[in-house]
Amino acid sequence: MVSPPTWIDPVEGHRLWAANYDADLNPLLALEQRTLQPHLDGLNGKFVVDIGCGTGRWMVFAQAGGATVVGLDLTAEMLAQAATKPGLKGNLACSDARRLPLADAAADLTLCSFCVSYVSDLTGVFAELGRITRPGGRIIVSDIHPAACAAGWKRTFRNAGRLYEMQLDSRRKANPLRAGQQAGLTLWRVLEPRLAEAEYPFFEKAGKEEVYESVAKLPALLITLWDRT
Numbered sequence: 001m002v003s004p005p006t007w008i009d010p011v012e013g014h015r016l017w018a019a020n021y022d023a024d025l026n027p028l029l030a031l032e033q034r035t036l037q038p039h040l041d042g043l044n045g046k047f048v049v050d051i052g053c054g055t056g057r058w059m060v061f062a063q064a065g066g067a068t069v070v071g072l073d074l075t076a077e078m079l080a081q082a083a084t085k086p087g088l089k090g091n092l093a094c095s096d097a098r099r100l101p102l103a104d105a106a107a108d109l110t111l112c113s114f115c116v117s118y119v120s121d122l123t124g125v126f127a128e129l130g131r132i133t134r135p136g137g138r139i140i141v142s143d144i145h146p147a148a149c150a151a152g153w154k155r156t157f158r159n160a161g162r163l164y165e166m167q168l169d170s171r172r173k174a175n176p177l178r179a180g181q182q183a184g185l186t187l188w189r190v191l192e193p194r195l196a197e198a199e200y201p202f203f204e205k206a207g208k209e210e211v212y213e214s215v216a217k218l219p220a221l222l223i224t225l226w227d228r229t
Helices: 010-020 027-039 057-065 076-083 122-132 146-151 169-173 176-182 195-207 209-215
Strands: 007-009 047-051 068-073 092-094 107-113 135-144 155-159 162-166 185-189 221-227
Touching: 007 010, 007 209, 010 076, 010 155, 010 162, 027 057, 027 135, 027 185, 027 195, 027 221, 057 107, 068 076, 076 092, 092 162, 107 122, 107 185, 122 135, 146 155, 169 221, 176 185, 176 221, 195 209
Parallel strands: 007 162, 047 068, 047 107, 068 092, 107 135
Antiparallel strands: 135 221, 155 162, 185 221
8 A cells, every 4th residue: 555645844844855956867858858958048157046946957958058046045055056167156045936145137037947836925025026137137937837736636745755745726726927917027939738748758767657658648747937017
């Protein structure tokens, strides 16, 4: 008999997950990167801020493209993992997404990836993203698609042999499209990618080939791209 997952607070969950986060098989992260890369060219000389940066994967990508990067996250253990990557130490800070320690209009590009699932005041977060982004800059927010959440997709991870589940209720109730518009941002594009052949090897390695066909029928991510006007 399979034991049910243990529910855990998102902050505590990411604290436990940090050490294995980069090593865990995660088709959603792969899908997000595949989808967003075409929208992240021309970063040379830009100032990129990553909110909810985790272990710094998008910071590494932006820095490789010639950007100056800063990452903020609420979990010290995630930041500690990010700090081990070349060029990131000293560009990281512990911060709540609702109160960012950055000047107005500082960023050319602001990223917020797999973070808004855990936020109750979504409009307030979008307002902060807009505040720190310069006029003419771009804001990109991505997370699990509401349709996937409604179908029962969970945010789970394993630590020391135990399965943990982090609650995503706020994501089901909040509407990022409405929140961004209420915060005064201008919606540029909406992307709703689905898992495809490129992500199938993740299911093979995890021994979950039988679930691939059903999950691939749903939009997996909701990615909104905004202009700061």
